[in-house]
Amino acid sequence: MYRTHTCGELRIADSGRSVTLAGWVQKVRKLGGMTFIDLRDRYGITQLVVEADAPASLVETASTLGREYVLQVEGEVVERASKNSKMPTGDIEIKLASINILNKADTPPFTIEEDTDGGEDIRARYRYLDLRRPPLQRALALRHRLAHELRNYLDSHGFMEIETPYLIKSTPEGARDFVVPSRMNPGTFYALPQSPQTFKQLLMVAGYDRYFQIVRCFRDEDLRADRQPEFTQIDCEMSFVEQEDVLNMFEGMMRTMFKNALGVDIPDPLPRMSWYDAMDRYGSDKPDVRFGMEIHEISSLVKGCGFGVFDSAAYVGAIAVPGSADYTRKQLDEITEWVKRPQVGAKGLVYVKLNSDGSIKSSVDKFYSPEQLKAVADSIGASAGDLLLILCGDKRKTQNQLGVLRVEMGGRLGLRDPKVFAPLWIVDFPLFEWSEEDGRFYAMHHPFTAPKPEHLDWYYSDKKEDLERVCANAYDFVLNGTELGGGSIRIHNADMQKRMFEILGIGKEEAEYKFGFIINAFKFGAPPHGGLAFGFDRVCALFGGQETIRDYIAFPKNNQGRDVMIDSPSQIDDIQLEELHIAISK
């Protein structure tokens, strides 16, 4: 047996026991004639001691040890003279009788401790060393735990885990496909799934009425923000259900995960908000409702007073930033510059300070009396001490900018505590999005999403304004300003599916070529069905109180989509290219 205990296990009650431990050397310290060694494994750290009067060969071996050497040690558990209350094993140490060096190690390029001195790039290159660090081990342990919880929950509700293929044909999630050339079928390509969407629907046609899968999905997108080219979804589908059934089932799943993994109770039932409400009040379809500071339209109060900028705007909206009326000129200039950055895109910013002495100071004093500004403040429920920030322009665009500003101000005020969880459902999405640029409709979710039954007349209408009004039978699960999941009740009837392709401008032939198999399947008794998918990496990160998903993936890619550890993507040799019937043009 390599070890009798792990490095996180022994306590004062074990004093006097003879034990064998195995692990990595985190640190060696010499003190007088004694040598102290911190031995680490994924369960913790135990202090080892080689006494000054230990056999010479043992003292000698101890003096050769370096960081990350792999050891097997034998010794006796003894009470420490100076205890360390910060470590679970801090009351004891192991008085060593022998050290067996199982493997030597080169000096690692960064410290392998709770906090490290290694930069991101070097840690990515030596990911297996970074993974030895406790924060990453905790992250992966949480991921494992959550996967276990959700499997248990879904299994106990009759869901079957069924794998679907990776070498498929393009799926309609709206991103670019990764493709794989087929050697056996020259000139043709598989696409890697952006999601198992079509397969899970075919499983419903096949009668497997409760399906799930923890599955890798692939999307060839520019890796802005916190995205990975391959990521994991908790993908689910159910038959004979309506929206209500799906929401209940999966908020139950999230509730169980919150309770069992974090000991956190989330509201029962979860709040729901319509997409229109979310846009009007938060300027976002994934509102962070951990704090208020809602957006209010103030157009009717400020238009027609001679301030041309507002007069000519389609929409004027404001947020009231609590307790921030004491912002200095410099701070206000800085926020103004901030909203003008291309990422936010506002043209300018108007402020109104509701000073705590009751006076009002604004950047538009020339055009509005204090009474008028007070009326604006009252209309949005702002009070003395608050700072109003006002933007104007096109309605949705301005709401969106106010939403971004709101989240920024919430962050600056410390209102976005990662340990506070405010989940909710967003429902009643528009089914279509009109693109001015392309002069056509796009599916807001994907082309298998069903319209609300009460909007079917509009769905079959030829008028653009009718189609714009159609709501989807779709829903998103949002947590702390992040969309964690989403799905819909699907179309299960071939005619309705054909109409969808028609509205999206997907011609008969193209629809047949891309999705003929599913239209065909719908002719053979497709049951009503619906489902959703959660982004598992992001679920893990948010449960762990972090914003980035990278720590929750054992071997992630960097911002350029590269794995710098294995150096991929990389070139392949000419013979491989030839076999694949591929020539590199540049």
Ligand code: ASP
């Ligand atoms: N396939 C969808 C997605 O990846 C989720 C769903 O509709 O179930 O976003």
